[in-house]
Amino acid sequence: MPPINISIDITHILGLCLKRIQHARVILLGSLPNRCLLCQQRIDQTGYQQLFPNQVLTGVCQVCLAASLYQHEVCLGCGREIALLQAYCGKCLKQEPNYVVAPCSYHQGLGPVIAAIKYQQQCAPLNAITQQLACRIALLIKHGIIRRPQVLIPVPLHPNRLRQRGFNQAWLIAKELSLLTNIPLDDRCLIRIVDTLPQTGLAGKQRRKNCHGAFALQPNMTYQRVALIDDVVTTGTTVDEIAGLFSLQFIHVQTWCLARAEAPGLLD
Template structure:
């Protein structure tokens, strides 16, 4: 029977092996051809690993990434620019809409990359953008603007759409966020029961009609605070429909996404 000291030594050796494998992976990935999908320049890792341990920047360079992130504070209700770090602008304070947290605007740089993740299975930039979302979340939690949820719930696809696409980008984002934040992922309590047509190109009223009754909670929810995870929030119709289900069980909902597609003219 192994002694306690031998068990400790084996554990220590295994941890060292894991660290060395992770380091070798970073070196290998960093040496492979890696160009930014926006500017087509070779991606220089610089000090990226110091910011995100054992991570390699892929799909988007640091210059394009930094230029595409919000350069100012935004309202978590409508996405409008605001002067101070707070939840809502004056207009949204009157009706306190659902909170939407994103690191950038869909219209100001990263939109083509996020669309490519969904429609072209080009997932190279997904980790980098998700890491920026995690940083934004950490800042808002630190300053008490939002509360840390108990669980992450990816917006589900209908089984037909999942078979057609082959993956759910919201699930991939939620998985990465769970690893970065330590918040567990639950993909079993919410399902999409209606195979709705794509929301792209639909007007607001059409979107609401399209999403009505499309989702279902599987059982009584045991959480008090949840975060819905999606790639993009446009009018908020999808997350509003899901939030209605959770609110009926007195569950607080916020939405985390890679980017927000604000209303036309809002950022002018």
């Protein structure tokens, strides 16, 4: 009896297995204790997985998340409230500072949660806030406010700081954004060559001195448009220092972050 030739589509089978694993993961995570870090209420998943399939909302509930996002358009230069969806307010239009794209203000709700990601290794809300950042990016690209970059570049830590902390939150954000946007991640072209002091608590002049000469780029890069990824942008000293290096190679830079900490009084 001749042997029976059975053709098996391995790729199809692996795809089905992956979907079942993802579905099982969602069910498992959804069944675990899951409370909002802000209001301490149980996080309801109703409707969330329709927006983000195979994702479980963790760390922050839908109510607190929605309340903390920008409720108006903001200037990509300074973060000031503006009436229309556009890049700059009138003041920034004269100077055209680097674009900073964020879904929310650090001062209006999510600041403690984002700080906990860096300082307490509490990464539960990272994916949810990054998803909101991805939605904001998609909106700005759709309306031609920003251009889609060729690559995502996380702001690096010095090896000493990386060993001390154990992870780079900017890299984690960039990795999730890469999955959401299908933009590749490059964590080798930019390095931190000086183990600087933490920026927290430093005045503007001290921040600039602290960051000066702290980074280096690989020579002869082939990118024309890049997005720097960080958790929070405050004075913009760090990203401006890095942007200067890219400008020397005629590379356009924008910054994507989970939140921006606007200047005092700007939101009053």
